[in-house]
Amino acid sequence: MTGAGAGIAAARLVPADGDVPVDTPRVPAREAAQDELSDPVYHEHDPNLLERGLDRFWEWIGDLFAGATGAVPGGPLGLVVLALAVVGLGTALWWRLGTPPRPVRSPEALFDSTLCSAADHRAAAAAHAGARRWAEAVQERMRALVRSLEDRAVLDPHPGRTAxxxxxxxGRLLPAHADRLRAAARVFDDVTYGGRTADEAAYRTMCTLDADIEGAKPLLTTGTVPGASG
Known part of the structure; x- marks a missing residue:
C-alpha cells in the first residue's frame, strides 16, 4: 500500500467533522484500503505486460550473469576471458575446417527437354564466354561435345544420359581421350551440381577437348558407324 493510498483510506475512516475517529476493525480497514487502491487512477502509470516481461527477462539475465560470475574464477574478468577463449576457439575451427560445403545435388540429365544441335550449344557457349559467364560456357561446351558424338553416331542418343x-x-570408344572426358564430366558436375565456379582456363580446356574429339576416330565396335570421324 502506498503512502497516498493509505492516507486516503484513513481519511475515509474519519468522520467529516473531525470530532471522534471511528474505531474500525483491522480486517474491514484493510479491505477498505484495498478497495480504494483498486481504483484505476492509482494504476495509470503501471508498466504494461510487455514492460513487465522485459523487466523479468533482464532480471533473469542479471541473475544468470551474476551466477556465472560467481562460478568462474576471477569474477567478471574471468568470465570475459572465458568468453574470448570460446570465440577464439570457434574462429580457429572455422579457419581450419572452412565454411560448411554446399550440399551436392545428384547428377541429372545432361540435356534438358529442348533439342539443340552441337552448333547451337557451341554458339551458346561462345555467347556466355563473351559475357565472362564461365560456368554457363563450360556447361554448353560439354553439351556440344556430347551432342556432336551423338550426331556422328559414336554415341546413341539417350535423353536421360548424365555427363x-x-x-x-x-571413353570406351575413344580410349586416347578417356581421362580427359572423365575430367570434363567432373568439371561439368562440379559447376552444375556442386555450386563451384569455373574460369576461362576451364572453358578453354573444354573447347580444346571438344575440337580434339571432333576429329578423333572411334574404335570400331557394335553400334558405331565405320569411318565416322567427323
Whole structure:
C-alpha cells in the first residue's frame, strides 16, 4: 500500500467533522484500503505486460550473469576471458575446417527437354564466354561435345544420359581421350551440381577437348558407324 493510498483510506475512516475517529476493525480497514487502491487512477502509470516481461527477462539475465560470475574464477574478468577463449576457439575451427560445403545435388540429365544441335550449344557457349559467364560456357561446351558424338553416331542418343555416363561411354570408344572426358564430366558436375565456379582456363580446356574429339576416330565396335570421324 502506498503512502497516498493509505492516507486516503484513513481519511475515509474519519468522520467529516473531525470530532471522534471511528474505531474500525483491522480486517474491514484493510479491505477498505484495498478497495480504494483498486481504483484505476492509482494504476495509470503501471508498466504494461510487455514492460513487465522485459523487466523479468533482464532480471533473469542479471541473475544468470551474476551466477556465472560467481562460478568462474576471477569474477567478471574471468568470465570475459572465458568468453574470448570460446570465440577464439570457434574462429580457429572455422579457419581450419572452412565454411560448411554446399550440399551436392545428384547428377541429372545432361540435356534438358529442348533439342539443340552441337552448333547451337557451341554458339551458346561462345555467347556466355563473351559475357565472362564461365560456368554457363563450360556447361554448353560439354553439351556440344556430347551432342556432336551423338550426331556422328559414336554415341546413341539417350535423353536421360548424365555427363558421367556420356564420358564413360565415349571413353570406351575413344580410349586416347578417356581421362580427359572423365575430367570434363567432373568439371561439368562440379559447376552444375556442386555450386563451384569455373574460369576461362576451364572453358578453354573444354573447347580444346571438344575440337580434339571432333576429329578423333572411334574404335570400331557394335553400334558405331565405320569411318565416322567427323
Amino acid at each position: 558421367d555416363e556420356a564420358a564413360t561411354e565415349a
